[in-house]
Amino acid sequence: MSIPSAQAPCLPPLLGDLFPARPVQGEAGAVLLRAQAVIDTVIAPTAAQRDREGGYPHQAMAALKATGVLALAVPRAWGGLGVTQALSLEFMLRLAVADPAIAQIYKVHDDLVREIFVYAPAALRPVLARRIVHEHVILGMAVAENGRRADSFMQTLARPGHAGTHVVSGRKIYATGASGADLVAVSSFDPVRAQQAGGSVRAGVRMDLVPRGAAGLRFHHDWNRMGQRATDSGTVTLENVVVDDFWNALAPDTALPQHVALRFQAGFSAILTGIGIGALRAVCAFVPDHARPWGAAGVDSADQDPYVRRLLGEIGADLFGAWCSVAQAGRLLDQHEQGEVPRAMVAMAASAARSVATRAALRAASEAPAAAGARGTDAAQGLDRYWRDARTLSLHDPVDWKNAEIGRNLLTGWVPEPGPYQ
Template sequence: MTAVGAERIASAEQARDIAARLAAEFAPGAARRDRDRELPFAELDRLAASGLLATTVPAALGGADLAPGDLAEVVRLLAVADPSIAQIPHSHFVYVNLLRLAGSDAQQRRYLGQVLDGARIANAQSERGGATAAEIATAVRPVDDGQRFRIDGIKYYCTGSLFADLLAVLTRLDDPDGRSGLPPGQYIAYLSADTPGVEIIDDWNGIGQRTTGSGTIAFDSVTVDRDQLVHRSAAVDAPTAYGAFAQLLHAAIDTGIARGALIAAVDFVREKSRPWFEAEVARAVDDPLVVQRFGELAVTVTAAEAALDRAGAVVDSARHRPEHVADASIAVAGAKVLADRAATEVSSALFEVSGTRSTAADLNLHHYWRNARTHTLHDPVRWKYQHIGRALLHGTPPPLHGVI
């Protein structure tokens, strides 16, 4: 992919306005794109050109330095319209944040300068075959004089890779002789998507989030320079709110799916549903049981949105006050639980309140449920409850592992 050039956004209000306008453009084609697996290349070009992908670049480098809570609202607005489009830049924002927290000044100028010009970052992070998802087999090894490195491995679930200019590749340093002089641990290698030895494979076949480009990437003797490596430790082994930031955006996607499903249900019942005969009303919207159920669903969605807003505010505070990082993780964990519940419940209840007509395959209303069911599996909410309960009962802060 080639960066398309981007506008510059100066404020949170401008970012929200642009997100709302793009969402209105993206929404009409979302069901069709999902049904036909029509990849949103044009829509991603529009998103990049709008400047939204550069809004978290620090002000000192020319960005808007958008606060996490404001970014979460941008992501939520996009997810209401098309959850796949909202998820595609998730890793982009996470790896912009990693550069902010752990990149050198030169690395920030280099890569965030490209982001300001419209470049898109995708992740190459997850692997299969390890005992747990946290194990990383892909190694980065020094070659020659230790100034160059080689990467070999295979990554899966590489969301956004089909649309990316840059890849952020999670690796472990394999340097037993200490030739490179780098400290041990995990490194993110930032490299161009068209680097020799990189093969991006369009093989994502999940039941939901079908157009996210979350396929496989193979790395075969890929060579990178020392200055392309960023040690993760400064971001994930310190109280930086790195994990809370990433999880906040996941919660925003699920909250957006819930609102989108509720809007779709309202529209369908108003325009197409017939009332159940026992209600003795002329319109489905006047069936008291339907009215009751919509009230319940509205409360569920509103609660998720309120929790997201509160979590965003706590993460905003934690960016500058490390003593608030644990509170931010717990607040985001709660928001994630409510977002998960809202997205899966409302996207399923859509059919309950709309009736048999809503199950027509050509309408593809089930993409809300498939998207919700797929995206909410990203990390289990059962562990969110654990961290919340431990904090409440024992005063135990959540762990620093980057996913809470």
């Protein structure tokens, strides 16, 4: 991270000198500064309330959309800002410090934009870019299905309709961002197209961008988890939803990018690290004026207690390491897209970041409150939401598999095959 000059506009520090101010420049920098102002004045002050109430955060997202951040990942060739994945990850982290649910909603949009502009038909790209850049359209996702295994897909079916349309029916789970999205990315399988292509499964896979108000598209608002409550990541059903083939973002003859899962993992790691930073910041703000020092410490205030300093310092060091690992994964993702590093190198970095960030976030959220003492458990402080958010997000897929993949690579030189989760 570069050292800011006195004149350069900067995003504010997040964790003292461990995560200092970040200089920004140009149009993207102006957008990020506006977004940071919304984070500080709109999103952060109301995060605890959204955690209590659940549901999609319409007001906060409307304020964020108005800053222009949805265009960050749109390629410059199509009128977007084309920022690096490393910068997108830092923005996700900054959002997560304030409200990780909003960070996850933004992450879905950022990931989808980067993915779709790789494989979308040529005619769709400029249309989609204009809608995102000029109309602040946000994308949501309805892909996961309730199969026997976590990687079971293609239960949602598409059948040919009239005059360049398909009719889609199925049930989706974990549909983060879908209920408040302007366009919902819905995956489905067209068995007719697959058969026509000689039995090619790939040829039958679709990714339609469905308007939120489409007839037959229903959001059940049944997300009732202990954390990440404001993602509204519940069930979505489609009953004979008619989709225009123009909005099938997955061109049948386009090769799929092989690092999508790695980008997803890096984003989760950024959000987890942000949750940990948020928890540590909240405790550090509470301790000096509100925590009581232990009598045996022989000090006048809890922030002078050497054990409090040691605990929070260790947690800060853990989070510093987590952020460094996320930043490295982001840099390697960018380098991989430029053809500079192999996928295996990115895969190991993404798995390492997920491992380190998970441990750092859970420790920060569960152990940092010890420095606040019993007074810190007052519901008004809301310290419990950090652990609930971190624990919920950490279970998106098992981190033990990330550690095992790293170990297998170290022991045998094994290289993971591209897949939904590796």
